[in-house]
Amino acid sequence: MILNAPWTDREGFTALIAALGGAEQARVVGGAVRDTLLEIDVADIDVATRLAPETVVTRLEEAGIRAVPTGLAHGTITAVLPSGPVEVTTLRRDVSTDGRHATVAFTDDWREDAARRDFTMNALYADPESGVVFDYFGGLDDLAARRVRFIGDPLKRIAEDHLRILRFFRFLARFGNEPDAQGLAACATRARDLMALSRERIADELLKLLVARDAVRVVALMVERDILSPVLPEIDAEGVIRLSRLADNEAAARVVPQAIRRLAALLPADPAVARDIGARLRLSNIQRKRLESAAVSDDGTDPRAMAYRIGVDPALDRLLLAGRTVAPLDGWTPPRLPLSGGVLVARGLSKGPLVAATLKRIEDRWIGEGFPGDDRLAAITDDAVAQALTDDSSRNA
Incomplete structure (x- = not known):
């Protein structure tokens, strides 16, 4: 598979890849590859590299590219290009996970990095120079079938990161056709794991899911399988x-x-x-x-x-x-009501509650009549002021 990607023409991208050592050391990964294959506009570009984070920073600075250590402990450096930021992340493998966080170690093995990603369609890499796509776990076939499938054992992958339950359904709503049966069963089995996640992370995934292409069908499936009941009964x-x-x-x-x-x-x-x-x-x-x-x-x-x-x-x-x-x-x-309390005071109303009440009466009539123009508003105002002055005189008599 050869990728014809318009994002290779983004200003600064070629210089970035050159600074990292070319295609031997850097590949585009994840959403940019997936969305290009699906002919969807690509918003963000992520680059995976065999270089250590400190080396990435040094090379970018030597090339005159601003480097921001946005996630240095996890190997992520943001390269600020004229065409926008690009995240550059060193290849990783998981050392330990607890369902919410992962401890990682760096590697130079592309397949090892791919193995820690969630779904096969997100583990596609592309040579930034030739466009050749690297697929280690059948992601191209799954993408063609619009099948969201976990890499490896779904139960194990969910145990590593509980948020993958919601991501499974969000990706199903955005890209999928029928759910992968093994993945769906695993999500239903581990649904209570969602209770261990921060509510902010749950909200972020859920709100993204709700505006996806096939949200209604997928939410119905989630309700049918009791996915949300542990956190949103x-x-x-x-x-x-x-x-x-x-x-x-x-x-x-x-x-x-x-x-x-x-x-x-x-x-x-x-x-x-x-x-x-x-x-x-x-x-x-x-x-x-x-x-x-x-x-x-x-x-x-x-x-x-x-x-x-x-x-x-x-x-x-x-x-x-x-x-x-x-x-x-x-x-x-x-529109805005083109009238102020000062105008009413100038017409003889006492400052304070009387002005406020009269202004509200005028506004209510103006709204009720469909926001008429100046002539009708003037008539409404005349009526309200006259009534207010009469009422005020009666109270003070």
Whole structure:
């Protein structure tokens, strides 16, 4: 197999490979090779090398390439090229693993490095000069069949790194057809191992999975095999039905899937549950607020009024989850009320609660009438100010 890879033309790439000693010492590995073979745009390039990390740093610096020791203990140096960063990692083998972390030793054996990777499709290497692909474990055949398959014994590979359970399903959702039976059985057997992982790592994999090409089918499979129940027992078959409906609504509206919105679909429509899940998964504050907002039951509010009050993205979440049209929000930006409290004070209202209440009354009518222009807003303001002055006089009489 010869790879025709456009990323070889990226500025600085040829100089990087030359600095590392050419194809004898460096090969492109992993996602860049896999995605090029699948004719998918390549975002990141990873290079594997037989050189020791300290030698990599020295050679890059001598070649005038900035070297950042982003993971020196694990052999990773980031080469900063004009076209973007490239991670350069020394070939490794695992010395010990505990399901969360690995102690590694460096090696100069390409096959030994490939053997420690998770799936066969991720253990493909490419000569950066000739494009020849090196495949030690049948990754090319698996890639052609869209088969996600562990390298070696799946039970052992999962014991080494429990996150591989979620990665198996994420890669299945992104690239796969039917699951590898042995790998699926191993994931189901070891599902409780997920409890040993940090919730941040679980959230990262899950959110990536939820926006993958075949997320609905794969999540349904995970629920069927009780993969998620040890860490997210709230997700059940009803949640899968809601996720399927949401995915259909997103596709019909031509709205890009959003991970938090899809997570909300999987959960009961209860802000308290969403709040608990957001905390459990250590989501960011922004993600937690959005998840809670999406869990609020739809009350039929006008789409633009909703978007004005809670934001366009949260409004899209609620509308899509409820199966309502999002067309009114297409290309629409919520306006700002072109009125300040100072204007009301200048018209005779007392500063403080009266101004705030009147401003809110004006805003509510303005929203309710569909954000009319200046003439109508002026009339709404006149009415509200007159009413406020009358009410204020009555209270002070």
